Amino acid sequence: MGIESDILSDWHASAAALQWLQELGALDPVGEMPVDRYALAEREAPATRPQAAPAQPVGRPPVPASEPPVAVKVDPVAVAEAAAARATTLDALREAMAAYPHCDLKKGARNTVFCDGNPRARVMVIGEAPGRDEDMEGRPFVGRAGQLLDRMFAAIGLGRTNPDAERALYITNVMPWRPPSNREPLPEEMAMMVPFLRRHVELVDPEVIVVMGNTPATAILRQRGITRLRGNWTQAWGKPVLPMLHPAYLLRNPVAKREAWADLLLLQSHLQG
Template sequence: MSATPNSLFRHYLDSLIQQGTTRASLTDEARNVLRTWYVAARQGGRPAASASASPKPPPLQTSAPAPAEMPEPPELLPQSGEPASSITLPEGTMEDKLQYLRHLAQNWKPARELNSLRDTMVFATGNPHTKLMLIGEAPGYYEEVQQEPFVGRAGEKLNQILRAMGLSRDMVYISNIVKFRPALPNQRTNNRAPTPEEIEACLPIIMHEIRVIQPKMIIALGGTAAVGLLGEQGSVSSMRGRFHDLNGIPVRVTYHPSYLLRSDSPREKRKVWEDMLAVMERLEMPISEKQRGYFLPRE
């Protein structure tokens, strides 16, 4: 089959995306071509011959902003809650797509150009064929050493929570928004939360990770992860206790396991456990009376 201007243009956009380009404005000529394709698609027909005579992709410009009077065709717009840049996933199995994202994340230009993240990439762990996905903020010292999210003391606390739910790490999928440990001067074991700029740069990877996994439920571990995923400002205490929506996937916000290491009282444990009970009920997991009574005050 011969290449069409439409397919050539999409291929050109894909090549820019793979290079890490996240923004590109359109010239008037390019927007006119897109308008023609958009109208033809809505009418179920093909673009007129005059609009598709040349196979050369419509020119892009990277300095002046694009005119705002014409809406972009739907296929070029992100879904609600998704960053503006897009990634074209390859054909193949779920594992193939995740391996592609892993490779892409290692050299993800928008993140690497910040020069504020360390070099060791920590991708994800667990079972991609799962209903439940847990997302944190960024790797820390122990995660960087073992190249696996949620290890060390916080990871053990998360393991305890999962065991109380009747789950294990290999039954869920665990990831972070930012795939590199945020850097600090003279850094040893000390860590910091990622900045909004670091989160924004890395969002395309985690959003497409979610698209591949297609979980029935997401647990956002900590305020940084919640704000990054949902685009809502607020504390964990103001965001927990209810379900949020991310492109049709329910998201439950709860405290980061490290919070329980600092505030290890039964009352705070109960708050996290109530979030887990809500997740279990939503996923129709079995819940025993013993589980329902965890961390309740004793009479």
């Protein structure tokens, strides 16, 4: 009985110890030393296999990875030069200017102011930019300044409505769209329009060009200071050019009309030979 009671006592002690260990979480007794299951899991984790690239069709080169589109910088002057060069008639040039998308002045204008007068005229008058009246009507020089211009040239026998090319005028502006608040056109705005203006002169092929004001003097002669330039013949684009004071300036400074009259007589003398 002594031996059997000792065995039963050891068994009950072992069972109690095992139950106590199970309650502590030791459910897998596998050896005499403790095992760190977390470290074991990391060591036994299989290496991550690289994902295979999608198969390419046989006989075709691999498709390159897509890249973000690169913005193409547009040169507005180069676009204007190309559009102007393609115009072979005045109507085509008018359409090219109306379709030109790179000058923001177009967004605030009612009309594209292209020209007025007789395209066979000996004299081509180039002004600055449309004002409110010109923008409303779609023709250059129709406001107070335009009325004064008509009287000025009528004094030497020239007019925009004259069907006789010898006594006619052809009128346009550097800018076909009205600048906000009638401000002066910016240099970059003028640069966009110069190719169209030069093509305009080539198609009309006048005998004489009259530039009225600083804007056409800058665009054609690349000079400013119209009060200094006026009354002096010069050359540009293969044509004789006479700078004159703009009629709007004369309305603000009536005393300068004497100088404008002298310039008109100079033009008349040139046309008479």
